[in-house]
Amino acid sequence: MEHEFWLNKWQQQQIGFHLSAPHPLLQRYKDECFDSGPVFVPLCGKSLDMVFLAEQGHKVLGVELSETAVVSFFKERDLATEKEPANDLMAWRGGDYEIFQGDYFHLSSPALEQTRQVYDRAALIALPKPMRESYVEHLEKIMPPDFRVLLITLDYHQDEMSGPPFAVSEQEVRHLYQNAREIKQLRYTSIIDQEPSFREQGLTDLFQGTYFIQY
Numbered sequence: 001m002e003h004e005f006w007l008n009k010w011q012q013q014q015i016g017f018h019l020s021a022p023h024p025l026l027q028r029y030k031d032e033c034f035d036s037g038p039v040f041v042p043l044c045g046k047s048l049d050m051v052f053l054a055e056q057g058h059k060v061l062g063v064e065l066s067e068t069a070v071v072s073f074f075k076e077r078d079l080a081t082e083k084e085p086a087n088d089l090m091a092w093r094g095g096d097y098e099i100f101q102g103d104y105f106h107l108s109s110p111a112l113e114q115t116r117q118v119y120d121r122a123a124l125i126a127l128p129k130p131m132r133e134s135y136v137e138h139l140e141k142i143m144p145p146d147f148r149v150l151l152i153t154l155d156y157h158q159d160e161m162s163g164p165p166f167a168v169s170e171q172e173v174r175h176l177y178q179n180a181r182e183i184k185q186l187r188y189t190s191i192i193d194q195e196p197s198f199r200e201q202g203l204t205d206l207f208q209g210t211y212f213i214q215y
């Protein structure tokens with residue numbers, strides 16, 4: 001997607017993707033997938049999942065395009081911040097969080113080289129197909145060789161709705177992450193009954209997939 005698309009969404013506060021509580025699947029699978037080390041949250045928005053991770057003792061690194069999102073995240077927690085340029089991005093630090101504000105595709109940081117865990121909720125599925133390949137390629141470039149990912153996807157008939165969120169099937173996850181040592185599907189369930197607004201937009205079904213990916 002164009003940067004303008006997301007910056008406008010934040011400007012106009014059209015952030016239906018933002019949840020008012022930590023994601024239940026993060027709570028369910030965190031201990032199974034992560035050790036006590038830091039966690040990288042790409043395309044993080046101002047997600048409360050970061051707060052949950054910090055409360056569980058993790059240092060949290062994020063990257064987010066929108067300055068509005070980053071400023072709101074720290075402001076809503078009443079956290080004092082300091083910021084400094086980090087290549088093309090701006091690194092904001094406060095509490096247990098370090099959020100790089102700018103384009104994920106320009107991110108590289110020594111801090112990430114020490115981070116072996118990635119939490120992806122609504123990041124991969126926020127991107128159109130050609131960008132999803134670049135997203136995984138970039139992740140493989142900026143993370144250490146033995147990283148792992150807890151990934152939450154949505155899947156539906158793409159011709160029934162234009163994204164975002166985009167449909168990402170299990171087959172595509174396996175293709176995108178073909179360089180990984182292990183890809184385990186933890187869960188794949190229909191959630192259309194809990195998401196009536198998607199039915200109103202024309203979807204006949206909507207599945208949520210959860211994967212553990214180990215390099």
Ligand SMILES: C[S@@+](CC[C@H](N)C(=O)[O-])C[C@H]1O[C@@H](n2cnc3c(N)ncnc32)[C@H](O)[C@@H]1O
Nearest residue numbers: 006017043044045047064065103104121122126
């Ligand atoms: C669907 S939202 C999900 C946010 C968050 N993961 C959550 O669960 O609430 C996608 C986010 O990615 C951000 N984004 C989109 N393209 C980006 C890019 N190239 N670099 C960094 N952030 C980006 C958007 O501003 C938006 O906040």
